[in-house]
Amino acid sequence: MRNYDKRNLFFDELHNQKDLKWLGQNTNHMRSHEYVISEMIKSIKSEEYHSYAPPLGLEELRKLVRNHLGLSNLVSLITDGAVSGLYHICKELCSSGDQLLTTDPTWSWPIHFAQSTGAEVVQIPIYGKEYDYTLSPNRLKEYVTEKTKLIYLVDPNNPLGTCFTKGQILDIIEIAKENNIIIIHDCTYKDFADDHTLIANYYPNNTITVWSFSKWLGLAGLRIGAIITSEKIMDIIGQYPPNILGSNIVAQRGAIAGLNIKDEWFPEVFKTQRENQKNVYEFINNTEDFEIPIYPSNGNFVFIEINDPEITPEAISTCYAEHKILVRQGNYHTKKFGNKFIKVSLSVPKEWADEFLYLFPTIILKARNKSEIFQLF
Numbered sequence: 354m355r356n357y358d359k360r361n362l363f364f365d366e367l368h369n370q371k372d373l374k375w376l377g378q379n380t381n382h383m384r385s386h387e388y389v390i391s392e393m394i395k396s397i398k399s400e401e402y403h404s405y406a407p408p409l410g411l412e413e414l415r416k417l418v419r420n421h422l423g424l425s426n427l428v429s430l431i432t433d434g435a436v437s438g439l440y441h442i443c444k445e446l447c448s449s450g451d452q453l454l455t456t457d458p459t460w461s462w463p464i465h466f467a468q469s470t471g472a473e474v475v476q477i478p479i480y481g482k483e484y485d486y487t488l489s490p491n492r493l494k495e496y497v498t499e500k501t502k503l504i505y506l507v508d509p510n511n512p513l514g515t516c517f518t519k520g521q522i523l524d525i526i527e528i529a530k531e532n533n534i535i536i537i538h539d540c541t542y543k544d545f546a547d548d549h550t551l552i553a554n555y556y557p558n559n560t561i562t563v564w565s566f567s568k569w570l571g572l573a574g575l576r577i578g579a580i581i582t583s584e585k586i587m588d589i590i591g592q593y594p595p596n597i598l599g600s601n602i603v604a605q606r607g608a609i610a611g612l613n614i615k616d617e618w619f620p621e622v623f624k625t626q627r628e629n630q631k632n633v634y635e636f637i638n639n640t641e642d643f644e645i646p647i648y649p650s651n652g653n654f655v656f657i658e659i660n661d662p663e664i665t666p667e668a669i670s671t672c673y674a675e676h677k678i679l680v681r682q683g684n685y686h687t688k689k690f691g692n693k694f695i696k697v698s699l700s701v702p703k704e705w706a707d708e709f710l711y712l713f714p715t716i717i718l719k720a721r722n723k724s725e726i727f728q729l730f
């Protein structure tokens with residue numbers, strides 16, 4: 354069987370396990386606000402889905418997104434999830450001879466998108482206490498060359514949960530400015546951060562902000578996200594976006610409703626996931642050979658470092674899968690550091706996080722002797 358078919362079967366089987374606990378993809382499994390559900394049902398019942406949505410998104414949503422992020426002076430494009438925006442940016446802006454700089458670990462799909470255009474991708478290692486699990490502007494500077502066209506920053510970082518300070522952001526912008534580099538600021542997890550600074554506020558002409566409705570609003574399966582950037586950049590990427598026939602109309606109605614009730618609904622989601630983080634942190638840090646180096650995480654997840662050479666992340670993920678719990682092996686994010694950690698998503702009901710913890714001692718015993726490992730993706 355081809356690898357792409359194996360990967361598809363893997364996720365198909367996950368979807369068909371109706372009682373699976375999704376602690377692996379940073380999705381949000383809290384109950385949606387009734388208003389969001391009812392607006393989507395209204396859209397379906399009115400059968401407005403027979404027609405295509407506007408190419409850049411419903412004007413109401415485009416505007417809400419800009420205003421919500423405080424970027425009303427820029428231009429927005431509604432995408433089929435953040436990932437399709439990233440795909441499009443890489444295809445339009447990268448080509449052979451260009452270099453894209455990013456971190457290791459990072460969210461790795463854009464690496465493949467950029468490489469498929471012939472561009473070179475250079476990853477700056479940030480995993481480890483020696484780097485504070487973040488990218489210092491000085492280290493970024495060392496890596497910039499005249500070929501560097503783009504910097505892709507996941508902030509808060511997935512899988513590390515670190516978030517740039519305003520000081521770091523301003524220094525990074527100085528480097529980008531000096532070298533005329535475009536920054537792709539992937540802010541998919543910004544809503545889970547204590548204090549997040551948008552690069553576009555200080556470097557509006559050359560920043561592409563990427564945002565998602567999958568994580569904070571919990572619409573992952575509906576595929577909806579956004580790009581916000583300057584007219585100069587939108588002139589390039591806004592002409593022929595891949596969803597020129599418009600993004601999912603039902604999802605757009607849900608996103609509008611979500612933004613309208615965010616202040617009322619989201620604080621409880623934030624609180625629950627932080628409580629889950631706290632419980633997981635306290636438990637794991639009292640377990641020999643395991644550690645959570647970044648706490649609290651500014652994402653809706655934590656990574657757990659494994660300091661027992663006899664236990665692999667793959668064995669842990671496999672053992673949890675046998676209990677219908679999905680947690681992610683580090684290799685999904687990074688080949689270089691992936692053998693050191695697993696990642697656990699915590700924007701989930703408390704009972705799910707509790708079950709993860711309840712099983713943890715048994716799982717690590719089993720994982721130590723596990724010989725048959727599933728192929729994981």
Ligand SMILES: Cc1ncc(COP(=O)(O)O)c(C=O)c1O
Binds near residue numbers: 434565
């Ligand atoms: C950093 C980052 N960017 C983008 C995405 C994809 O977001 P979306 O579901 O909106 O396509 C993810 C999903 O995990 C992510 O971690």
